[in-house]
Amino acid sequence: MLKWISPLGLGAALLFSPSGQTATSSLAATWTTDVFVENGTSSQRAKIDRGEQKLREIVRSEAFKNRILNFSYKGAKRFVDSGGLTNSQIYTKILNGAEKLLPAQDNEMDLKIKTYYEASSTVGFTSTSSMYINMNTKFLNAYTVAETMKTMMHEWLHKLGFSHAVNYSTARDYSVPYGVGRIVMDLARLSL
Numbered sequence: 001m002l003k004w005i006s007p008l009g010l011g012a013a014l015l016f017s018p019s020g021q022t023a024t025s026s027l028a029a030t031w032t033t034d035v036f037v038e039n040g041t042s043s044q045r046a047k048i049d050r051g052e053q054k055l056r057e058i059v060r061s062e063a064f065k066n067r068i069l070n071f072s073y074k075g076a077k078r079f080v081d082s083g084g085l086t087n088s089q090i091y092t093k094i095l096n097g098a099e100k101l102l103p104a105q106d107n108e109m110d111l112k113i114k115t116y117y118e119a120s121s122t123v124g125f126t127s128t129s130s131m132y133i134n135m136n137t138k139f140l141n142a143y144t145v146a147e148t149m150k151t152m153m154h155e156w157l158h159k160l161g162f163s164h165a166v167n168y169s170t171a172r173d174y175s176v177p178y179g180v181g182r183i184v185m186d187l188a189r190l191s192l
C-alpha cells in the first residue's frame, strides 16, 4: 500500500512551526496603527502624526523585536508586572493588537487621543473603561517626537491590559508600559 501524505497536512506542519518564527515576522511586517486625535493645535497634532508614522516603522523592525526579547530585570529576561507572560509572549501580544475594549486581534494599534492642560506632574492618563488616552499639553508641547511616542506606547500598553505600580520605584521602570515605552523612545532617537 502507498502511504498518503495529504498536501493539507504538510501545509499545516509548515505553517505552525514550533518556533513560531514565521508567524511573528509576518505579523511584524503588517503591524499598523489607527490613531485618532480628537482635539489639539496643529503643531500638537503634527507631532502625534509624526510619532504614529515612526511607531509603525519601529514596531515592525528587527531592532524592536530584539530589544523586547532580550529585555531583562535583575539578570533574568523578563518584565516586571508581566502578567505571567514571557518576553516573547509580550512581543506577540503587541503585534496582535487586541485592546481590552476592542479585542479583535487586528494587528493594529487602535488609539484615541485627547489633549488637556493641567499644571501638574502627570504626563498622561487613561482608564480601563475608555478607548481614549489623555495627554497633558504641559508636557506634549515641550516633548520631542520620540518622547511623544514613548507616551503613546505607554498608554496604549495599558489598553492591552498591562499595568504598573502607582508609585515610583526602580522596579516600575521595568514594567511593560515603562520598559517598552523607553525602548520605543530609544529607537526613535536613533532614527529621527
Ligand SMILES: [Zn+2]
Pocket (backbone or CB within 6 Å): 154, 155, 158, 164, 177
Ligand atoms: Zn502608566
